[in-house]
Amino acid sequence: MVLDLPPPQKAEHNSANERFRPPAPITRAITPFDPSSGFLQTISFRKSYLALNGDREPMRLLEEPKILIDRGLNIAKLEGWGISVDADKLSAIPREMARRFMKLWQDVEHNRLSEEDQGNWEHIVSTVDMDAFYLSLSQPRYLEGQRAGGDLQAHVRWPDQDQSERVPDKFLGEFSLLDPGEWFGAYFRFDLEGKITSVERLVQIPPPEADLWNEWPAKVY
Amino acid sequence: MERVASQGILTIDFWDVGQGDCTVITKPDGSLIIIDVGPRNSPLIDWLRDHPRKRISDVILTHNDSDHIGAIPALLEARSVGSWNVWLLQDGPRTGRRQQAVVKLLTPLKRAEVEGIIQVRGITKGTTIWTDPHTGSYLDIIYPSELDKVLSHESPNLGSAILALMHPKGKMVIWPGDNTVRRTLEERPHGMLHTLFGPHHGGPEDRTRSSRKTFEKETHEIAAENAQISVGKNSYDHPNLRYLTYLRKAGCQISCTGLTRLCDRRIKTRKAGHHIMNGSALLGLRRTSTGFACRGAKRLTITSEGIFPDKYEATHREAVQALTHPYCMPRETWSKKRPQITQPPS
Numbered sequence: 001m002v003l004d005l006p007p008p009q010k011a012e013h014n015s016a017n018e019r020f021r022p023p024a025p026i027t028r029a030i031t032p033f034d035p036s037s038g039f040l041q042t043i044s045f046r047k048s049y050l051a052l053n054g055d056r057e058p059m060r061l062l063e064e065p066k067i068l069i070d071r072g073l074n075i076a077k078l079e080g081w082g083i084s085v086d087a088d089k090l091s092a093i094p095r096e097m098a099r100r101f102m103k104l105w106q107d108v109e110h111n112r113l114s115e116e117d118q119g120n121w122e123h124i125v126s127t128v129d130m131d132a133f134y135l136s137l138s139q140p141r142y143l144e145g146q147r148a149g150g151d152l153q154a155h156v157r158w159p160d161q162d163q164s165e166r167v168p169d170k171f172l173g174e175f176s177l178l179d180p181g182e183w184f185g186a187y188f189r190f191d192l193e194g195k196i197t198s199v200e201r202l203v204q205i206p207p208p209e210a211d212l213w214n215e216w217p218a219k220v221y
Numbered sequence: 222m223e224r225v226a227s228q229g230i231l232t233i234d235f236w237d238v239g240q241g242d243c244t245v246i247t248k249p250d251g252s253l254i255i256i257d258v259g260p261r262n263s264p265l266i267d268w269l270r271d272h273p274r275k276r277i278s279d280v281i282l283t284h285n286d287s288d289h290i291g292a293i294p295a296l297l298e299a300r301s302v303g304s305w306n307v308w309l310l311q312d313g314p315r316t317g318r319r320q321q322a323v324v325k326l327l328t329p330l331k332r333a334e335v336e337g338i339i340q341v342r343g344i345t346k347g348t349t350i351w352t353d354p355h356t357g358s359y360l361d362i363i364y365p366s367e368l369d370k371v372l373s374h375e376s377p378n379l380g381s382a383i384l385a386l387m388h389p390k391g392k393m394v395i396w397p398g399d400n401t402v403r404r405t406l407e408e409r410p411h412g413m414l415h416t417l418f419g420p421h422h423g424g425p426e427d428r429t430r431s432s433r434k435t436f437e438k439e440t441h442e443i444a445a446e447n448a449q450i451s452v453g454k455n456s457y458d459h460p461n462l463r464y465l466t467y468l469r470k471a472g473c474q475i476s477c478t479g480l481t482r483l484c485d486r487r488i489k490t491r492k493a494g495h496h497i498m499n500g501s502a503l504l505g506l507r508r509t510s511t512g513f514a515c516r517g518a519k520r521l522t523i524t525s526e527g528i529f530p531d532k533y534e535a536t537h538r539e540a541v542q543a544l545t546h547p548y549c550m551p552r553e554t555w556s557k558k559r560p561q562i563t564q565p566p567s
Contacts, residue, residue: 109271111505125502131493131510160287160288
């Protein structure tokens, strides 16, 4: 299902806000309708997010897509996406965009993207925030680390980092079972900046055993 | 079966894993050879989870730094069944936290070896890891020999393994890991070097160990047609400007996976998601979610006819024109646009 998430609105305390406001239109005219230009009109599609898979995987648009409408043929085309709909069914465009994105994405992932779709995919990659999309797809990752910090703050020291990283306070409960200096394994999620956003299935593990490595590598052929 | 496998061709994907190295070679039968797995947050792991039918045949770790082996525990967790080879290097001694990091990152390998999931093999010069009967290409270890392992204990980077994929028509692709240009030049086989990967994220240690003149001479002599540099947000000043300049003067086409402040002085004002070119998404791969891509991932296709780059080279050349200091391009082509200062009327 395709949902549209409205942009966040800043609350203001003035009497004008209390009056009824009609919902913002989802399109905005870029060029006026002009019969002399061959019944063509360009409008921009005022969407910033499309939701895939029941809103679990948001697709953030980096710029407003442009719709070219041919009033003579009654066709609307989404520029660069390879999508055409009836000009009087513009509300179908979000669903078509999501469908098109999913198809091309799967085609390119499995190396079967056709030459005709290549241009569309290049346009889509430059107008969709692919980092955020892939981040939403990623599963929790198993990592091992060492608890640091005191009782009131949890810090994690990853094996490949010299500096410890502070864990957000909302995960203090998970880490409270560990004493500072103890090693753990858990499934983590991270945001675009690499900060921890979730911790699952945290268990205590033994510290690195140097003795284990006396005979390393064990089997070198 | 996917198209790549059915056509009997070989692909090499240089992944954008941020500040780290990762290359995936897809063999004609669809199985994978992975050269370095990248850092802890390597996007390769998510990609492998989403492609459960991809079978790994070999994982080669050029040396045991965390930006090359950091994702090993996650890789073993994502691929806990099957049987694959892990090629390891017993590199220079480390002390303190660095040694502890290596032990912690490689302990899952030890467990997996005991359970029979992997077979550990030692990296030694002269070993052919794989030969492709379709294209006649083969992947060789060209450094270090057993003696080199003893002699290069000065620094783990200097002991880094060097791999070469040789094509029967005399071209090759070289992965020097974090080793030096000089060592790569000394050890490289005869033939034309199609692509040089790095070395050391574009900051080879030659810059401090050799004189400028020698460094320039050796970079020129290595005669790489293309250089792919894996670089992300870092505090080491990678890539090194001098190295990029020498490469460019030698006629090499340079592309870096990530964008750094070096090439774009306006990087702080860049909005999230606005990459120069997201090669990873264009090729159906993933990239690390931090920072900005400049070229992103890159793909080479190898057939019996030769080695061919993907179709985005020209697009990237055009896209970097928007940067303030695109060191991969000659200075004459840099944009002359500067903020106009309007003079007040006299």
